[in-house]
Amino acid sequence: MKIKENLFTSNGWDIIEDKYDRKQSINSGSNFMIGNGYLGYRGTFAEEGKNEYAACVVTDTWDKADGKWEELSTVPNALFTKLFINDEEISLDKTINSFERKLDIKHGISSRKANLTLDNGVSLFINEEKFASLNNLHLIPMKYKFSSNQNVKVKIITGIDSDIWSLNGQHLKNHSYENIDDMLFVRANTVVNNDNVVVGERLITNLKNYTILNKEEKYFRVFEFNLEANKEIILEKFMCVYTSNDNENFYLNTKNDLINVKSYNNELEKHKIHWEKLWNLYDIKIDGEITDQVALRFNIYHAIIATPTHKSLPIGARGLSCQAYQGAAFWDQEIYNMPMYLYSNPKVARNILKYRYNTLDGARKKAKKLGFEGAYYAWISGKTGEELCPDFFFKDVLTGRDIRNHFNDWQIHISPDIAYAINRYYSVTNDLDFLIKYGAEIIFEIARFLASRVVYKPVKKRYELIRVQGPDEYHENVDNNAFTNYQTKFALDFALNLQTIIDKENLKKIKEKINLKNEEIELWQDIYNKIYLPTPNKNNLIEQFDGYFNLEDIVPASKVTERLKHKEEYYGWPNGITVFTQCIKQADLIQLFCLYPNLFSKNIIKANYEYYEPRTLHFSSLSPSSYSIVAANLGIIDEAYSKFKKSINIDLLNTNEAISGGTFIGGIHTAACGAAWQMVVFGFAGVSFENNVLQIKPNLPKKWNSVEFYLYLKENHLKIKIEKNRVIITPLKNIKTNIELKINNSLHLITHTFEINY
Ligand code: IFM
Numbered sequence: 001m002k003i004k005e006n007l008f009t010s011n012g013w014d015i016i017e018d019k020y021d022r023k024q025s026i027n028s029g030s031n032f033m034i035g036n037g038y039l040g041y042r043g044t045f046a047e048e049g050k051n052e053y054a055a056c057v058v059t060d061t062w063d064k065a066d067g068k069w070e071e072l073s074t075v076p077n078a079l080f081t082k083l084f085i086n087d088e089e090i091s092l093d094k095t096i097n098s099f100e101r102k103l104d105i106k107h108g109i110s111s112r113k114a115n116l117t118l119d120n121g122v123s124l125f126i127n128e129e130k131f132a133s134l135n136n137l138h139l140i141p142m143k144y145k146f147s148s149n150q151n152v153k154v155k156i157i158t159g160i161d162s163d164i165w166s167l168n169g170q171h172l173k174n175h176s177y178e179n180i181d182d183m184l185f186v187r188a189n190t191v192v193n194n195d196n197v198v199v200g201e202r203l204i205t206n207l208k209n210y211t212i213l214n215k216e217e218k219y220f221r222v223f224e225f226n227l228e229a230n231k232e233i234i235l236e237k238f239m240c241v242y243t244s245n246d247n248e249n250f251y252l253n254t255k256n257d258l259i260n261v262k263s264y265n266n267e268l269e270k271h272k273i274h275w276e277k278l279w280n281l282y283d284i285k286i287d288g289e290i291t292d293q294v295a296l297r298f299n300i301y302h303a304i305i306a307t308p309t310h311k312s313l314p315i316g317a318r319g320l321s322c323q324a325y326q327g328a329a330f331w332d333q334e335i336y337n338m339p340m341y342l343y344s345n346p347k348v349a350r351n352i353l354k355y356r357y358n359t360l361d362g363a364r365k366k367a368k369k370l371g372f373e374g375a376y377y378a379w380i381s382g383k384t385g386e387e388l389c390p391d392f393f394f395k396d397v398l399t400g401r402d403i404r405n406h407f408n409d410w411q412i413h414i415s416p417d418i419a420y421a422i423n424r425y426y427s428v429t430n431d432l433d434f435l436i437k438y439g440a441e442i443i444f445e446i447a448r449f450l451a452s453r454v455v456y457k458p459v460k461k462r463y464e465l466i467r468v469q470g471p472d473e474y475h476e477n478v479d480n481n482a483f484t485n486y487q488t489k490f491a492l493d494f495a496l497n498l499q500t501i502i503d504k505e506n507l508k509k510i511k512e513k514i515n516l517k518n519e520e521i522e523l524w525q526d527i528y529n530k531i532y533l534p535t536p537n538k539n540n541l542i543e544q545f546d547g548y549f550n551l552e553d554i555v556p557a558s559k560v561t562e563r564l565k566h567k568e569e570y571y572g573w574p575n576g577i578t579v580f581t582q583c584i585k586q587a588d589l590i591q592l593f594c595l596y597p598n599l600f601s602k603n604i605i606k607a608n609y610e611y612y613e614p615r616t617l618h619f620s621s622l623s624p625s626s627y628s629i630v631a632a633n634l635g636i637i638d639e640a641y642s643k644f645k646k647s648i649n650i651d652l653l654n655t656n657e658a659i660s661g662g663t664f665i666g667g668i669h670t671a672a673c674g675a676a677w678q679m680v681v682f683g684f685a686g687v688s689f690e691n692n693v694l695q696i697k698p699n700l701p702k703k704w705n706s707v708e709f710y711l712y713l714k715e716n717h718l719k720i721k722i723e724k725n726r727v728i729i730t731p732l733k734n735i736k737t738n739i740e741l742k743i744n745n746s747l748h749l750i751t752h753t754f755e756i757n758y
Helices: 022-031 249-261 264-282 290-306 330-340 347-356 360-369 414-429 432-453 483-501 504-513 519-531 555-564 589-597 603-616 623-632 637-648 670-684
Strands: 001-002 015-019 039-041 056-058 081-085 095-104 109-117 123-131 137-147 152-161 172-180 181-190 196-205 210-215 220-227 233-243 284-286 393-394 400-406 456-457 461-463 687-690 693-695 706-713 716-723 728-732 739-743 746-749 752-756
Touching: 001 290, 015 290, 056 233, 081 123, 081 137, 137 264, 152 181, 152 196, 152 233, 181 220, 181 249, 196 249, 233 249, 233 264, 233 483, 264 290, 284 290, 290 330, 290 637, 290 670, 330 347, 330 414, 330 670, 347 360, 347 414, 347 432, 360 432, 414 432, 414 483, 414 623, 432 483, 432 504, 432 519, 461 519, 483 519, 483 589, 589 603, 589 623, 603 623, 623 637, 623 670, 670 687, 670 706, 746 752
Parallel strands: 693 739
Antiparallel strands: 015 095, 039 056, 081 152, 095 109, 109 123, 123 137, 137 233, 152 220, 172 181, 181 196, 196 233, 210 220, 284 706, 393 400, 456 461, 687 693, 706 716, 716 728, 728 752, 739 746
């Protein structure tokens, strides 16, 4: 079944590309990548290098090589293998008779099969496959095979290539090289932080006798021999990476892990078992449209491989697909990525939130620096939680001057967004231990920050939030962004509720630890009571921020692009083409309805959807999914479905620009990947929670006969199947705590398999 021109699936699990297009290297390298939350290895080929964006990005290796962008490092490539046949260098620039690049999503395997005719007439078959092991996160096994139709003279260079792709400067220095038995090692340090990186390679092959080539950052074995026609040569290569941030035995571990490897197949079998377990938690089965099925799984796959689970580290906005957006967390992490984990595998959600606890000091530092109290979380958050977002993010491509964007100091909703996520986590898991150890302290510090950030307007007798930036990033420096104000009130409410949720003794300890005074809590209550919340006007419309409705109205928003003077021009602050118009970049008010589906009446949500949608450019990959969820809940199914398609295909069809305002922002759009799960579960299946009661109001796309997914609720693991007119809920284990379900306006208690028409 065709996904697009040269992309196919046969079984809803594989993505197969049947033509090689060098111009697409940046995108296909991301799409076909392998990863495991510790590292991401791009879906390039063994003979490719930095010109084709071959790279392996490793977590917890932040470094600032160019003085501006603190980003994850890429490490030397130990899978590098190049062939010379009768002295002719082999690449995909030869005549390609057949080509297949495949991503096996079910097992996390990326492979390539090619048959080439060389300039000297030889027909060469190359077959390679690799995976980022889930069994040992430091290991990438690769099996590389080739044969030719004639007797030929072969030269293979295979080893570790340290001349690698890096987005903003070279992060490694002081390379040293070592050859022990059948293993090669490269050791280096990051240029600023001096973290140690070691990459090892082990080769298992029948080939004997090689020489070592060690030149210009290339550390290779060279094999030279004559090969008989149709005889297959097999190389099993194992790349192993550790850094000093993993543990102090990083070098020894690299060696031992490589020594312990038995064979490619042995590692593969162990790896597959892990993927099977993961799909039993995260898979969504769609009956009806195989291209939706495969695209959905593609997104879930990328969400999983982007998420560190071995340590509490951020989920990068581009995962580990490249260094764009600095391998760091944005609000994407809690709002777009966390829900899938929360409802499928809550310990991963806990790990994500624990990261925010570990980075609380960074958030305190930021608040202090900007003159506030408490914790103001970084807009772009790496290891320590200190702000990584540079003051000058984009460039005015017309003048060449840097733009002073204010993502870092005005986009304050990040802090209450984290509070929102912790609240959701607690309400789904009842994990009081998390609240006591970590959550409450975060929430109190966020409340402190918000209390210091609001402004009391005596004349209006209310608190306001002025000079902020809402999710719509094109309008900076706005007052009373509705999304931000509602989130602030929610966070304060939670901080106040924690005073009774947590037992007296523990509460006292937490308050003492952070020196929280009762007057502060009284102030939170006052702000909670008096904060201004924009409400619907006579047309049921809620204004995105003060004065938004007075801005020039251009509908549809796409018309504004006629005003561009340069294709890469930045659309937003301070002078971009949208700034003085109602054209917005991404879901803003609509995002509020995703977070609080039951806060407003259907009429209000509908009026606002209809108003804001034509004014939204959807120039953020976060946007279509939010609109899809809200449209599905409103029962506008075709609209919800087209937004769903747009979102799940952002990477697969490469629809988003890789460069904006002169800054590279390509790679896998991890938030959209996480949102794929949400669009199905919260959108089409209509799952929501009110007072801890599970509600299901399905609105399936016309092309789907049924959809099946898993929900993990208060220690119960449920399989939920939604057919055209029927919902079937199957507990996968004995029910541990009561689950109340509201469907068709009536309440049911789930104790065993339950079926109902809707
Ligand atoms: O967090 C997002 C933001 O909402 C839009 N620009 C990209 C960021 C990272 O995905």
